[in-house]
Amino acid sequence: MNSKLPHSAQLRETVKGLSLFQKLCAIIFVMITLIMFGRGALTYYNTLNDYEAGVHKRLQRLESTFKTLVERSSRELFRSADHYQLPSIEAISNNNVPPPSLMSGIDSVVFISINGAILASAHLEGTSYQPSEQDIQLAVASITENQRPHASIICNPGCTQSVFIPLINDDGNELIVNINRSASLLVEDFFDITGAELVIFSSAESDDVAQQTLLSSHGNKSAQMLAGILATSGSTLLSKGTFFGSTNGAYLGARYFEMPNGNLHLAIISDESNISSLARATLREILIAALSTSVLVIIVVYLTLRPPLSKLNTITETLPLLSASRFDEARKALSTVPRHRHYADEIDLLHDTAEQVTDALELLNKDIARHQYELQDKVHALTEAKQFNEMLLENSPMVVVTHRLDGTIQNINAMGRMLSGLNSNLPVNANINQWVRDPERDVTLSNSLRNMADKNQRKFQNELPFLAADGQIHDFLWTHSIVELDSTKLILSLGVDITETRRAEESLRWLGEHDRVTGLLNRSTFIEEAHRRIHRLEDEQAISLIMVDIDNFSEFNDRFGFDCGDDLLRKFANHISQILDNSCLLARTGSGEYCVLLASQPPASPQQLDAISHFEITLGNHTESINATVIVDKYERDACTVDELLSNATSLMQRMKNKAKGHVYYADEEDSRENRQEKYLLKExxxxxxxxxxxxxxxxxxxxxxxxxxxxxxxxxxxxxxxxxxxxxxxxxxxxxxxxxxxxxxxxxxxxxxxxxxxxxxxxxxxxxxxxxxxxxxxxxxxxxxxxxxxxxxxxxxxxxxxxxxxxxxxxxxxxxxxxxxxxxxxxxxxxxxxxxxxxxxxxxxxxxxxxxxxxxxxxxxxxxxxxxxxxxxxxxxxxxxxxxxxxxxxxxxxxxxxxxxxxxxxxxxxxxxxxxxxxxxxxxxxxxx
Missing domain, CATH: 3.20.20.450 (EAL domain)
Known part of the structure; x- marks a missing residue:
């Protein structure tokens, strides 16, 4: 195949067969032909049926005509009896009866007694017919029963039309006159009137109809025609009484019926050869009409379908261009397709749709190309991101490990390998529980995650130490997630080393509870610890609160600086602890303020308290004297809380400093009441x-x-x-x-x-x-x-x-x-x-x-x-x-x-x-x- 051929041409070369137009024309032609010929066949069949029905009706009329002819002939014989001169009994007895007139057509006259005995008879010359005894008895019985003349056709052996008329002669005697005439006259008259053959035969059961024929219109010819009909129809003629069909190359119609006495059978045969020519003429007309109609329809179909199917063919030949992304060629091909702007049909809509699809596919093709470039960029970015993530994972300061629930390590990053002493080639039995566990609580990482697995939690966080290979114990904060890898549930554990954070927290906790300068407890911690100590002490034990405040401490800072001030605070705290009992609770509760909870027997002496209020500090070559104001208040369990005691001491300290600094003051009940009164007034x-x-x-x-x-x-x-x-x-x-x-x-x-x-x-x-x-x-x-x-x-x-x-x-x-x-x-x-x-x-x-x-x-x-x-x-x-x-x-x-x-x-x-x-x-x- 030539590779330069258009795609549509290549398609036409590879696909051989009938076009849609040819298929439609062939199908329509076949369908119209079948319809027309079917309709013609139906018409022909109906025409034949009509012809056959007409034949049946004509045969029925022929039967009626024959019966009418017989009846009329019988009446004619009855009338002839009225004109017949009856002889006397004596003449009859002597058989002196004149013969019938030759002109009357009567063959013989027989005189019969009322009892059925033949008295006399007269015959034309050459005839000798007279009825049999059986015929006479039937006639006498009919006359006696019906009281009227009796007529019948009697074949014995020739066929005669015979009438029996009861009469009374001039002597007053009753006689029965039998008048006989040859039945051939009836057959001849019937043929002359109708042109139809008439066959009278004695038996319908004999195979040789010719031998049974008694009388026929044309002798043996008529008998042979009847024999042919019986051979063709079988018992149809005898059972249904009517026949129509082709026999020996001729179309014949036949009507079968019996004479009233039941001994004679008649068949009327009509020549229907003209029907054959009419049927052929009808069939010829039907065929001509069917063929003409089919040709006319196929011409109309051709002229109607050719233009739109030609457009459709052009469109279908254009569509393969779209799959090859040859959009300009497709548009050019579509532009050659004519269309009706005002009377658009489905193919015009298909044409418009094809143009729209061409535009859409071109845009889609451009989008796909753009997306391909973008996808390539994204793949490149994802590759870089994957490499970055792998690098980030390996260089992460966190421990990243994936493991089974039993602790079997699947993967561990560089940080984890460094702490555990593992290398990149993990041993088969490497288990994270060897390093991540709490020996004091006897808890491993897997133990801590069992509840997470049982409850099917997606995430879990806990703290467990990492026992490094070098013997150091690191505090780690772990975040665990359940992940699936190749349909296997694994646990991803991310560990952050919080050892330094813990140390910082401990330092912050200590700083939160202690004074940073002196290392003593701060105010809030002092109050809490004082509560606990008082709760532990016995009720009988005396408890005192000693509040010490360095006088003019802010001026000291201004003179010598904060470093010297901090040094003073530390040394003064040591000064207090050296004087008082080691079991006392000492805290720095303010800028230059200290509080001591003392539970000792005996309590602090005045000398000790006075020693506390005076202190000297060496600053280089200079010695500075430091004074402090001291407040001593006794704690009463049912009277106040530590907070109230501290508040009372603070209030008293402020008042005493306004009076005189550098002294020791003992709080009395009046001070407490005054303090409480002040609080009450402030509350109001x-x-x-x-x-x-x-x-x-x-x-x-x-x-x-x-x-x-x-x-x-x-x-x-x-x-x-x-x-x-x-x-x-x-x-x-x-x-x-x-x-x-x-x-x-x-x-x-x-x-x-x-x-x-x-x-x-x-x-x-x-x-x-x-x-x-x-x-x-x-x-x-x-x-x-x-x-x-x-x-x-x-x-x-x-x-x-x-x-x-x-x-x-x-x-x-x-x-x-x-x-x-x-x-x-x-x-x-x-x-x-x-x-x-x-x-x-x-x-x-x-x-x-x-x-x-x-x-x-x-x-x-x-x-x-x-x-x-x-x-x-x-x-x-x-x-x-x-x-x-x-x-x-x-x-x-x-x-x-x-x-x-x-x-x-x-x-x-x-x-x-x-x-x-x-x-x-x-x-x-x-x-x-x-």
């Missing part, structure tokens, strides 16, 4: 402030260091006293907590703050607002419902709200806190963990809580630009918070130097006096920038 004032709407909000801006603009403001509560002066929250919030008023204050603050936020939002001010929530409020049973109601009433957008929760409050009951914080998060608000670093300071808990912000306590921030220890601690908090996806807010920024240090540490937000003090809404400037 707080209740009145709640009732009289004297709690107002101040706002302190918080700066986003990236944009150097205000990100949000923290709302802070202040109380107005009776004189209109503001009371700091530090004075009344503790009393509010003790009195159970914190939920009421918190709800009031939330509502006021959200209404202010709603006003900002309505004014188009895009700013977030931070609101503090305390643990007592968070633990209210209906907290979530009330918060949702306040948000709904104020109409604020919740995602602009940040709720701050103090770290120690959040971690007192971490499970409950997690649930409540998740409910807050579900409303759309965000969560900040406040005063971070002074409480538990555990990132394990932070990871479990749904918080968005970590606010580092100002105790770590205020002097961060001067203290390297604070910088190391804050840097660690920032890095760990960022690794957990939390943003960091540093509060207590009072110097630009502190802000610069924090900015270099990538802290997210800053807050403090350097930016702005808390101010009422009327004084708030939202355009502040740094």
């Amino acid at each position: 004032q707080l209740v009145q402030a709640l009732n009289n709407n004297r709690l107002v909000l101040f706002y302190q801006p918080i700066i986003d260091l990236k944009s150097q603009r205000i990100s949000h403001c923290e709302s802070l509560v202040r109380m107005l006293d009776d004189e209109g002066s503001f009371i700091a929250p530090a004075k009344f919030l503790g009393i509010a907590t003790e009195s159970g008023l914190m939920p009421q204050i918190d709800y009031l603050v939330i509502e006021k703050a959200l209404r202010q936020l709603a006003a900002w939002q309505q004014a188009g001010v895009s700013i977030q607002l931070s609101i503090n929530i305390t643990a007592p409020t968070l633990e209210q049973p209906d907290f979530s419902e009330r918060l949702a109601q306040i948000i709904d009433d104020t109409g604020v957008t919740p995602d602009a709200v940040i709720f701050e929760l103090v770290e120690t409050d959040a971690l007192e009951n971490i499970d409950n806190a997690r649930t409540l914080l998740e409910q807050i998060k579900s409303s759309g608000a965000q969560i900040a963990l406040d005063d971070f670093g002074v409480g538990f300071t555990s990132f394990e808990y932070v990871r479990e809580l749904p918080v968005d912000y970590i606010k580092i306590d100002q105790a770590f921030i205020r002097f961060i630009h001067e203290r390297e220890n604070d910088q190391a601690l804050v840097r660690s908090i920032i890095e760990m918070s960022h690794s957990l996806g939390k943003k960091v807010i540093a509060e207590g920024v009072e110097e630009k130097a502190a802000m610069d240090v924090l900015s270099s540490m990538q802290v997210d937000y800053i807050q403090g006096y350097y930016i702005s003090r808390p101010v009422p809404i009327s004084a708030l400037d939202l355009s502040i920038r740094v």
Whole structure:
């Protein structure tokens, strides 16, 4: 085959056969021909049936004609009897009867008595017929029964028409006159009238009809015609009485019937040869009409189908071009196809569709080509990504291992091989449980995952140590997932080495519980530990609280610097511990403040206390004398708590320092009562402030260091006293907590703050607002419902709200806190963990809580630009918070130097006096920038 041929031509060369046009023409021609010839055959058949029915009717008429002719002839014989002159009895007896007239056509006359005896007879010359006795008896019986003349045809042996007429002669005697005439006259008359053959025969059961023929129109010829009919029809003529068909090359019709006496059989035969010629003429006309119609129809079909099928042929020859993407050639071929714009048919629609398909396929072809290029690019990118992932997996600082549930290792990355001492060729029996296990709890990795497999969990996280090949134990945080590889369930375990994190957490936990400078317990830890010690001590044992505060400590820092101040704090702590009993509980609870819980017998002596209040420190070549004020208060179990005892001591310390520093003071009952009275009055004032709407909000801006603009403001509560002066929250919030008023204050603050936020939002001010929530409020049973109601009433957008929760409050009951914080998060608000670093300071808990912000306590921030220890601690908090996806807010920024240090540490937000003090809404400037 020539490869240069068009695709359609190649297709025509490979596919040989009839075209659609030829097939349609052939099918239509055959169908029309079959229909026309079938219709012609039906017409021909119906015509023959009509002819046959006509023959049957004509034969019935011939039978009727013959019977009428017989009846008329009988009447004629009856009338001739009336004109016949009856002879006398004597003449009859002497057989002296005149013969019948030759002109009458009567052959013989027989006179019969009423009893059936032949009396006399007269015959024409040459005739001698007279009825048999049986014929006479039948006639007498018929006359007697019917009382009328009797007529019949009697063949014995010739056929005679015979009548029997009862008459009375002139003598009054009854006679029966029998008149006989040859039946051949009837047959001749019948043939002359009808032209039909008549055959009278004696028996229809004989095979030789000629021998049984008694009388026929043309003798043996008629008998042979009847014999042929009987041979052709069998018993049809005798059973049905009628025959029509071809016999011996001639179409004949026959009618069979019997004479009344039952002894004679008649057959009327008519020549129907003209029907054959009529049938042939009809058949010829039918064939001519059928052929003419078929030819005419095929011509019409040809002229009708040729143009559209020619178009269809062009379209079908064009379609293979599309598979070869030869779209221009296809369009050119389609453009040659004529179409009717106003009388479009299905082929025109096919033509339009073919053009549309051509355009669509061309576009699709272009898209496929483009997608092929894109797919190649994606395959290339996926290949690079696969190589990158493999490289990332091998160079990942995490341990990545796939293993079976029993611990059998399927694959392990470079980090895992390094720690386990394995190489790239894993031994068959390598088991991860050899390295990942906790010997103290006797737990292996597979043991810890059994519950995950039983419950069909998709993911699971736990902590298990990695016992490295070099003997070191690494703390690891594991994340496990069930994966399927080749229909086999495996476990993918990702391990992160958190050894340094654990050490940092331990350091943070220690720092959260201790003072960084002196190593002593801090205030919150001191209170907790004091509670525990008092609970363990017996009721009889005396317990005292000793509060020591270095006089003029801030001036000492100003004179000698913070390093010397820190040195003083450490040495003074050692000074106290050397003087008092080693079993005492010592803590640094303030800037230069120490607290001692002493449970000893006897209690501290005045000399010891006086020694505590005086101290000397050497600074280079200079010795500085340091004085301290000492407060001693006795703890009474039923009178107060440690918090109240500490609060009373603090209040007394402030009053005593205003009087005289550097002395030892013993708290008495009056001091306690005064303190309690002061608290009571402050509580009353707080209740009145709640009732009289004297709690107002101040706002302190918080700066986003990236944009150097205000990100949000923290709302802070202040109380107005009776004189209109503001009371700091530090004075009344503790009393509010003790009195159970914190939920009421918190709800009031939330509502006021959200209404202010709603006003900002309505004014188009895009700013977030931070609101503090305390643990007592968070633990209210209906907290979530009330918060949702306040948000709904104020109409604020919740995602602009940040709720701050103090770290120690959040971690007192971490499970409950997690649930409540998740409910807050579900409303759309965000969560900040406040005063971070002074409480538990555990990132394990932070990871479990749904918080968005970590606010580092100002105790770590205020002097961060001067203290390297604070910088190391804050840097660690920032890095760990960022690794957990939390943003960091540093509060207590009072110097630009502190802000610069924090900015270099990538802290997210800053807050403090350097930016702005808390101010009422009327004084708030939202355009502040740094």
